[in-house]
Amino acid sequence: MNGSLMLTAYQVCPYAMYGALALAVPPVIAIPRGRWRWTFAVAALLIVAGSAFAARILIVHRIGEGRLAVLLAMKARPNDPWPRGSGHVPLGAFGAAESRKGWLEPGGSFSPAAGTFGISLWVVAPDGALITTSDSIPLEQTRSRYTGSSGIAVDTPYYTATWTVRPEGGFKLALNVKPSADYHIEVAFRGVGPAGGPLTDIVAGTDGLRLAGRWTISPAARLTFLGEEGEPGWTRPNAPLASAAHSVSGWAAARVAAPAGETFIVTVSDPSGWQSITSLLGSGPMMRGLDPVFTASLRSQIETLLQGLVGQETRPGDPLNYPLQWQRDGAYVIVALARAGQIELAERLATRTSREDFFGGFGAEADAPGLALWALGEVSALGTAPDWPDVERKVALIEQMLHATSDFRHDFSGPAVPAHRGNPELTLVAGPSRDGLINGRMDWHRPVFFVNAVSYAGLIDAVRIANRLGHTAQAVAWTKDAEALRRSWQAAFVDPARAPDAADDRTAISGLWPADIASPPAFDERLERRWHEPSGHPLWTYFTIAEAHQWLRLGRPDRVWQTLDWLWTQQPQPGLFTLWEGSGEENGFGLWKTFRGWVRPEHVTPHYWSAGEMLLLQLAMLAETHRGQDSDELVIGAGVPAIWLSREIAVSGVGTAHGFVDWTWNGAEVSVTIHGPPLPVRLGQAFPAGTKVVVTIK
Template sequence: MSWYVNQMEQIKLTDMKNRYPGWIWNRSDTHTFLAVPGTHEAYKTVVEPGNTFSPGPATYGVSVWLYDEKLHTVEEMKLEEFKTSFKYCKVPILVSKYRMQDFEIQSEIFADGSIEDYNFMDYFRVRVTNKGDVSRKVHIYVVLRSFGASGGPIRDIKCGDQAVLINGNKQFYFNTVPDRFGAVSLEEDLTDVGEVLKQGAFPEKSSAADKTGWCSGVLDYAVELETGKSAVYDFVCHLHGGHPNLYWQTEPAIPFNYDLVEKEFINKWESMITFDLNLPSGDFSNAAYYNLIHLYMFTVANAPRTTPYTYPMCWFRDGSYQIVAMDKGGLHDFAEKACLLAQKKDFTTGFGSEADTIGEYIWMMDTHFQLTQNYEFLKTVWDSICEKAELLIEAMQTRKPIISYSEMITHEHSIRPDVQVVAGPNIDGLIAGRMDHHYPLYFVNAFAYAGLSSAARMGHILNDERAARFQEYADILRSRMLEQADEKFCSNERDTFCAFWPTYWADKNKESILKGYEDYWYSKWNIDGKQVHEPLWTYFEVGDAHNRMILGQKKRGWAILEHYLKNHTFPGLYTHNEGDRDENSVLLIWEKCRGWDKNTTTTPTGWTAAELFLLLRDCLIREENGQLIIGEGIPDEWLKEDFSVRNLSSSFGAVSFHYSAAEKMFTVTTEHAPDNIRTPLEQIKIISQREG
């Protein structure tokens, strides 16, 4: 048996659950991540419902429980009992509110720190309020265990003057000294702290040790609360505090001013997320903000992540969407660094060398240039764009397979014989590109067309003679796709995902394409008059909705969009899933943790987050052929009241607009004048003005 198997803490957790089924185990039903943008996976905090969390992978679990003649735990509550949100729509302070008998618990957690100093903290506040009619005594337990959202072995635990020491290092700091601290060791006591507390008892020991790593501890705050009164406690987790290779780290100052730290954190995030949505639908606005924020928190250095832990790499297909979403969300500095980094990588996906990434790379570069008009950037990346465009032309013509070697491949697929295949011999002049372990012709060729046409556009701007060649082959490819659409379009579920947006190869007037969308609607999304939704690959459904908005099928687009606004894998956070397990894991990070052992799905998925943000953005403003389109996806019921958008990034600079219901009119402000501004909304006027 491999040495590595012994490092699989999920296996040990499963074994322990079988041996001790009565313990209060981790939830493992859903989660999200909080992090300082750009930090490594080791600094991504996992949070489950009730704000039970782990400050990084394979660390420890933190939970808040109450005891008032009976033990109340977040792990045993139903998902629908929690109300979860960001405290402020643009700021990832995660708030969880719930009731335990007569007590309301509201906890807040956020991740902050300095990339420059490489020193990071999780700030945690717990507020317990008596909502009953009489004064009540209660024990507020803050429980630290070796399992949780993403736990790891605790071999020793004890409480110091300012912090709980875990595995010999100060990890969990408190502003208020607990009334008492108790610790339990499975090796010495044959139990877990939860079992002791369930009996109405309290651990007798103040420290514990266990060579197998199953220690647990509890801070007890005993308080009597009059009706309507609250008790508030502030904590800070020093992520990987005391690690010998991070010797420069400074400990948090205790006591600390939570309100001051929070204020500085709010200012920091509000300076990064600079657009404002004042819309009739709070779900619409929150989904846009929350998904963009998640994408940014997922980033590692200058690269996106589809989701932390499962995908510790820039999976470039998903990554291109994520970078474009962050770019259109105004995070241009990050997007530019990510684009420059992408120059050094080819076909970076966990499935090996995949053909669609070539066109996606060029599309991403073109989008960034259009948004920023940064000519120095364009000159820097132009040679790499030309190399990719020439590779697309080669793939259109090749009669032999195109092979490229890729190092980062998922464990599951690492020994497949086809992982180095970019494309096979062309099929009827179309690129036979490999993607998702097969050859989806129209998906791959759609992005090839987008890449070639984008390369041509950028080449014309630079007065490069190669632009004409790229445009010629883009036109040839599109012509072939249209000619063969009657037979081949919609033979793959990916086809409706990208035919109009973002690749724009399809023709709204071609009957076979419209019929393809029509047939797919009734075979996939609306079966026997009942709306159904994608359980696994959610980004394909959201992308289909995006294309239907452009086709003028707004009602159908909203039938999908409304589902994603109202149903989330972590209720209240607008996050969504892909797959039905920890699928496509690259480095088996979850398997090294005592948490997420049910592995019901991969969540949150950044590809869906990116596509959802981009769909919401395009419902408000969209560019096409030099035009600015306002309100393409705005539902008619919104038009009964005033609303506004400020400072959305576009290829015309910052775009703002105000809608007046009384005048049935948009007043639109842009930095740079489009060729035309229009709205598909009937009987709605537009007044246009330049910023300044």
């Protein structure tokens, strides 16, 4: 049953109950008088009434009490303003708990924490008529940007609203109204919003407003409404007579007018304060002379990833949709942050990845040991090595899967996605190996080429860690295992019997990046066919971006740019370059349905595997090491278009598998500084033939 039908059914249930009771009376009267007449009567009435009541309870459980309250109100008051319900992003102190993060939607509407209230901006005509709100300004007329220091500014034709985190707790709104005699702006406080909740009490005082007995809104400003939503004329300015509003149903509301000609500062104070991981943050890459959209996207991915952290945990996406850490998504987030200069933070985030072997919403999956080793190796190339016993244990798991003769099962830690709880396959990691390849489970099926590609990548990084720590014998043995796996992978890839496996979407996201396991000619042919297949609107943007990374490795930056340009036109919140996953509440835990906001989600957004892939791709377009048959090489500017070379370029602090890299272009030569071991250097194809390259090793 879809949401609309369920909503109608909920409304009809009481009438169905009363009607059924009325219909039940005549048969009861017809029962002959006697000992059991009224027993049968009561039983019949309870059955009829109970069925309708049970149906109503079921609908509340399915839709959610908070979500249902909003949907019913929207149906009862269709002409009132309502939240946009799309493109939201969290905002808070880095590492804040998911329950403490604020939520911002395009246009500037905001909730200071999940289940609190909504703050929206109303554009009001001189005669009091409502022109539009922050929730209804067309999406293409809004533009958001991270401002640093945990802030987001939202530009619209009517105002610029900048929300920032207050170190002592809560948030600050700086509202700059664009001069016009045609409107003024009112700040509305309601029991609905991006992540709202019932708002039962609002008290106006000399120093501002107090909401729900906890939140303080200051300073005091001219009230244009204080009362309950739904009252006649409530959307028009009307100076209140009372100093407080109470609503049993949670629809108390207030609005204040922003003064014209000055920045209106609104402080939303929360006495409980913040716990933050800001002390772990490092400086990110420095870029000069690049396309401003490219630079804005790259910087936005870093901020998006930081805002998604909960304590010292990564999350796959929207932290309220995913209240758990997932090993696969986390590996990409950790590597992305490390390569973006957040070394200390990445090392801290990798702690669980190192110590635990299987965790995530789908249980114990076969790609976990390989991706964990890859992440640990990539982070250690830029920082410190992981604990050696953890590395040995994860390699042993890969070898156990490679030589399995029966089903291999393993416990996992953390919760499973509710829809899959109790599934016996949660502990099934892999079946018997075949043709020298792991027959592993991932995403509830057996994507053999993906699982083995990331296992190979993990073995290669384990070899690097072993060499670094002086474990020569293990490095030699694991190198042989990795080479055997690579040969098996390449042989299977061209085997016609394996064609269905090769066609799996996950094959196309792992062959060259991040694994360097595929033979480029055969892999190129497979990707070429996929490029010309109709694809429609992608559900899994991390797949889309990772496949573009394969094209970068194949020397087709034109296809990389086609992908980026398209994704940048589809941003859920324009200007923040956020991405999405799935359709509806993918793998959700049902938390959002308890709040008064996000009532009809199109997808999960932001998504942090996608942000990690995007950040890694953009960094690779500037500098990336490629693994070759005989030795690795550093490729500078593989994604740099020729038009950028008309100006000087300076890039520093780009992390690679061999250390950080800086480089400059002065119009004639490229100067490269490698903060690590020496490597052969190759320039991207946009640089003129014969360009001089000067390499410095530090």
